[in-house]
Amino acid sequence: AQSVTQPDIHITVSEGASLELRCNYSYGATPYLFWYVQSPGQGLQLLLKYFSGDTLVQGIKGFEAEFKRSQSSFNLRKPSVHWSDAAEYFCAVLGAGGGNKLTFGTGTQLKVEL
Amino acid sequence: DAGVIQSPRHEVTEMGQEVTLRCKPISGHNSLFWYRQTMMRGLELLIYFNNNVPIDDSGMPEDRFSAKMPNASFSTLKIQPSEPRDSAVYFCASSFQAHTDTQYFGPGTRLTVL
Numbered sequence: 001a002q003s004v005t006q007p008d009i010h011i012t013v014s015e016g017a018s019l020e021l022r023c024n025y026s027y028g029a030t031p032y033l034f035w036y037v038q039s040p041g042q043g044l045q046l047l048l049k050y051f052s053g054d055t056l057v058q059g060i061k062g063f064e065a066e067f068k069r070s071q072s073s074f075n076l077r078k079p080s081v082h083w084s085d086a087a088e089y090f091c092a093v094l095g096a097g098g099g100n101k102l103t104f105g106t107g108t109q110l111k112v113e114l
Numbered sequence: 115d116a117g118v119i120q121s122p123r124h125e126v127t128e129m130g131q132e133v134t135l136r137c138k139p140i141s142g143h144n145s146l147f148w149y150r151q152t153m154m155r156g157l158e159l160l161i162y163f164n165n166n167v168p169i170d171d172s173g174m175p176e177d178r179f180s181a182k183m184p185n186a187s188f189s190t191l192k193i194q195p196s197e198p199r200d201s202a203v204y205f206c207a208s209s210f211q212a213h214t215d216t217q218y219f220g221p222g223t224r225l226t227v228l
Contacts, residue, residue, distance in 0.1 A: 036219075041221075042221060042222075043118070043205055043207075043219030043221045043222055044157075044219040046218075049216065090157065101159050101170070101173075102147075102159065102217065103159075104156060104157040105156075107157075
């Protein structure tokens with residue numbers, strides 16, 4: 001079955017600094033990969049997804065992610081973080097081997113210092 | 115579109131009581147998902163429906179949990195009897211197609227069982 005690892009539980013960056021959130025997945029075939037963001041007290045909002053094609057995916061709010069098969073990674077990046085980006089970020093993988101379930105990582109809490 | 119609607123937003127109940135959580139998916143979406151989010155276990159898929167039919171309920175923790183989808187615009191998740199360990203945030207999500215399409219999440223129901 002597929003799994004997702006987000007090695008960083010908490011990350012703090014200064015406003016205007018660049019950001020990279022790490023995500024590693026385990027799945028035998030080419031996975032479908034997602035990044036969601038959850039603001040306090042809110043549901044999850046999709047930032048971007050990768051199904052196939054160009055390995056650099058653009059999402060909403062200025063985020064992008066790069067799929068690297070050789071590293072089994074799908075890291076999320078943003079060149080300049082805004083205070084409103086403070087939230088929890090979840091990486092998720094969908095794979096047929098897991099019964100078509102969307103499996104989420106444990107999340108990374110992002111704090112933005114002004 | 116109003117998005118996925120969940121009610122109630124907050125529920126506080128006593129152990130042993132029946133709890134019913136409600137969800138209205140986005141109109142036109144064919145798939146509906148129930149998730150549970152806790153600090154210890156993160157986001158877990160409990161059950162999902164496709165065209166009102168339960169497809170996979172392997173994530174339902176035990177027989178105290180049941181879910182129904184009597185029509186395309188309404189679903190319930192019921193816990194009877196409730197226990198303190200059921201305290202969590204329960205999310206409903208919907209998508210046009212199961213899993214391969216973007217899942218849109220509701221704001222969640224925060225359940226506290228005393």
